[in-house]
Amino acid sequence: GAVVSQHPSRVICKSGTSVKIECRSLDFQATTMFWYRQFPKQSLMLMATSNEGSKATYEQGVEKDKFLINHASLTLSTLTVTSAHPEDSSFYICSAKANSNLNYGYTFGSGTRLTVV
Amino acid sequence: GEDVEQSLFLSVREGDSSVINCTYTDSSSTYLYWYKQEPGAGLQLLTYIFSNMDMKQDQRLTVLLNKKDKHLSLRIADTQTGDSAIYFCAESMNDYKLSFGAGTTVTVRA
Numbered sequence: 001g002a003v004v005s006q007h008p009s010r011v012i013c014k015s016g017t018s019v020k021i022e023c024r025s026l027d028f029q030a031t032t033m034f035w036y037r038q039f040p041k042q043s044l045m046l047m048a049t050s051n052e053g054s055k056a057t058y059e060q061g062v063e064k065d066k067f068l069i070n071h072a073s074l075t076l077s078t079l080t081v082t083s084a085h086p087e088d089s090s091f092y093i094c095s096a097k098a099n100s101n102l103n104y105g106y107t108f109g110s111g112t113r114l115t116v117v
Numbered sequence: 118g119e120d121v122e123q124s125l126f127l128s129v130r131e132g133d134s135s136v137i138n139c140t141y142t143d144s145s146s147t148y149l150y151w152y153k154q155e156p157g158a159g160l161q162l163l164t165y166i167f168s169n170m171d172m173k174q175d176q177r178l179t180v181l182l183n184k185k186d187k188h189l190s191l192r193i194a195d196t197q198t199g200d201s202a203i204y205f206c207a208e209s210m211n212d213y214k215l216s217f218g219a220g221t222t223v224t225v226r227a
Contacts, residue, residue, distance in 0.1 A: 006159065034214070043205065043219045044160075093159050095215075106150070106215060108160040 006109025021079045023094030029074040030096035038091040050077040084116040123218035135193040139206030146208040154203045
């Protein structure tokens, strides 16, 4: 149980275009999902907390107009990187917490490798 | 995560035990976690411990928590080549946001 599916796993896009990354909880409901960014050989940096039915909460220094988050249902959150630039190239990971069972802890998606050329 | 610190590298011989250490600063942490990340993959929850526990064992994994010193460790018994990965220590308060350490890269040598 507690599986999080993240797609795509890898994407290459041109500068100036937008890219959408999906994060789905497959067998549980998640009112809260989290989006992280990971640079090579570094830890995960929390970008924002995605709340179902309300606006996302962004961490300091993260541009909300650049990284659009939508959490329209209890099983889906999306992160859209708008007007992507090469410096946005990174590994993006989502996570979700099952609401009712603490034994699940936080479950992570498999990550999305974004390369902007 | 400046609030969570880990040593960056650990090299261990196959069959030996690995011990990964972590220190945290927030005494109000309620849950502490160990995650494993293999190259190009997401994070896999290995184990977690509540702050009111001292020790938790799950097969080859043993977690020790010293709340007074704010020190957490993960011991992997009989380390195998498949255990080579990056291990992240993380803390959460009131079961909300996670703060991660920088990760410990464990290399298992034959």
